[in-house]
Amino acid sequence: MSGGPPGFVLGGTSSGVGKTVATLAIAKALEDAGYAVQPAKAGPDFIDPSHHEAVAGRPSRTLDLWLEGEDGLRRNYSRGEGDICVVEGVMGLYDGDGSSTAMVAETLELPVVLVVDAKAGMESVAATALGFREYADEIGRDVEVAGVVAQRAHGGRHEAGIHDALPKDLEYFGRIPPNSDLEIPDRHLGLHMGEEAPLPEEALSEAAETLEIDRLAAAASEATVPDAPLEESADVATRVAVASDAAFCFRYPATLERFRDRADVVTFSPVAGDPVPDCDGVYLPGGYPELHAAGLESSGTLEELGRLASEGLPVLGECGGLMAMSRSLTTADGDSHEMAAILPADVTMHDRYRALDHVELEAIDGTLTADAGERIRGHEFHYSSADVDADARFAFETVRGDGIDGDHDGLTEYDSLGTYTHVHAESGAFDRFLEQL
Known part of the structure; x- marks a missing residue:
């Protein structure tokens, strides 16, 4: 190899x-x-x-x-x-x-x-x-x-x-x-x-x-060869829609590679008002939704995504994706905009960052990216905070990191999940996501 x-x-x-x-x-x-x-x-x-x-x-x-x-x-x-x-x-x-x-x-x-x-x-x-x-x-x-x-x-x-x-x-x-x-x-x-x-x-x-x-x-010298190649996946008919525009631009090349190895991938732009593609699941990566909050509010895509999520379409959001899945997003200027309303939370931007660290999460119950009791690693770096409802359900306890409330990360509603944590494809989280679709 x-x-x-x-x-x-x-x-x-x-x-x-x-x-x-x-x-x-x-x-x-x-x-x-x-x-x-x-x-x-x-x-x-x-x-x-x-x-x-x-x-x-x-x-x-x-x-x-x-x-x-x-x-x-x-x-x-x-x-x-x-x-x-x-x-x-x-x-x-x-x-x-x-x-x-x-x-x-x-x-x-x-x-x-x-x-x-x-x-x-x-x-x-x-x-x-x-x-x-x-x-x-x-x-x-x-x-x-x-x-x-x-x-x-x-x-x-x-x-x-x-x-x-x-x-x-x-x-x-x-x-x-x-x-x-x-x-x-x-x-x-x-x-x-x-x-x-x-x-x-x-x-x-x-x-x-x-x-x-x-x-x-x-x-330049030769790098160490990995002990084991990536396991090949059997052909599947899963179709994943990935948000890709100026508001959702934080994703690793390895994530898209993993999706394409195991599923049919189609991209769409919520900022441009693209309709949500016909798919088995949606991935909203991080980015800068706060810079495009007005456009996201008026485009109609998030409203459609919220309706589809309520009907059972799995949506996975990371950081900026979590923000877009919330009920509202208030910018640092104090302007509030309606988002997809998938998750019972309201997000507010701040002038200073609220969390920066490598993260380790432990799944409370089985969720889109981990089995019950399984730990996954990622990182967090965000300037926003999420005010969640008292009866909100969390998917993870934070072993390391701040997450959403200091002790938990991963808001879950319907069949959807939003986290402040970004994970890499090598964590296995995206394999689990695809298996759930």
């Missing part, structure tokens, strides 16, 4: 060091040099991958040990295509108890290219890289720091000072020049989606030109 394309992991010294910009510049440089790039992202992220896809032209793969387990992570990586995989890390290299960048690199046995902010340093860049390399031994992690990319580094004496200070066994992979155009504007839940705010082509090309692309390509 193939382990996927050779690759390397871009690890940062901290959050905000410029890993996304470095990833995009490296992908651009590799593509310009004739390599087909498979992008990937360590950690549960939907937004950075949209930028990856805009540059590399293929969906970015999510690599998270908490969500997928070791073999699931390797399987997900192995489904990548192209000549070289460029994996963008999450936070600092060693940060995160559930699935750090270092843990992902170790599981796949891929080398780490360290992104270091060199704005006000030269020899200190080498000292930082040495410290990150040696720290792996201190904590017992088998992580190879192969070299550095100097973020926000000038050329000339600045670049030469960084290069000359590095020991011979740490490669200098080039620099990203300081450029105000290489900034991605913030939005709650992360950054702007790639198709909404792509980096200027000229600035990205300029950054690509200052990278040592031959050295980077040579640094």
Whole structure:
């Protein structure tokens, strides 16, 4: 079984060091040099991958040990295509108890290219890289720091000072020049989606030109092969409708792959007012329903979905999907809009995030995504809260994470389920969902 394309992991010294910009510049440089790039992202992220896809032209793969387990992570990586995989890390290299960048690199046995902010340093860049390399031994992690990319580094004496200070066994992979155009504007839940705010082509090309692309390509190594391939499913006649538009845009490529492996998939746009397709079940992924609340209210699609759910059509919603399944959604400006009214809840947006964590849930009874007593893992990151009716029924107790009320997640009504938790296909939750249809 193939382990996927050779690759390397871009690890940062901290959050905000410029890993996304470095990833995009490296992908651009590799593509310009004739390599087909498979992008990937360590950690549960939907937004950075949209930028990856805009540059590399293929969906970015999510690599998270908490969500997928070791073999699931390797399987997900192995489904990548192209000549070289460029994996963008999450936070600092060693940060995160559930699935750090270092843990992902170790599981796949891929080398780490360290992104270091060199704005006000030269020899200190080498000292930082040495410290990150040696720290792996201190904590017992088998992580190879192969070299550095100097973020926000000038050329000339600045670049030469960084290069000359590095020991011979740490490669200098080039620099990203300081450029105000290489900034991605913030939005709650992360950054702007790639198709909404792509980096200027000229600035990205300029950054690509200052990278040592031959050295980077040579640094890529083969990943560990998964122990077991994904089990093949028997042919089924199930049809799943997936909401797909600007309001429902947070979904992993692996989720759609799993659906397509096991069912007929059709997409529709609630924002555009598409009718709900003839199907056996509906999946509402996360996204930004609050930015499109007025359009969702007036389109008629959610009203139709609410009626169909009341007649027994299973609807599965995650985060933004949960919000759309509620009775109402109140934006941060105080405007209230009617939603599908499938679930007995009213959702309100806030200025600060309400939950951010890896999550573990235990099913109280059998539900759309888990058997009674079964545990599933996912993640949550949301700026809204849900006010639920006193007699509302929850599908899960939260073992880790906040969920809806601190102790529970998964509102259930009719044959439908809405959670704040996002899960990956490797959790088995979507297999269970398809089996219920």
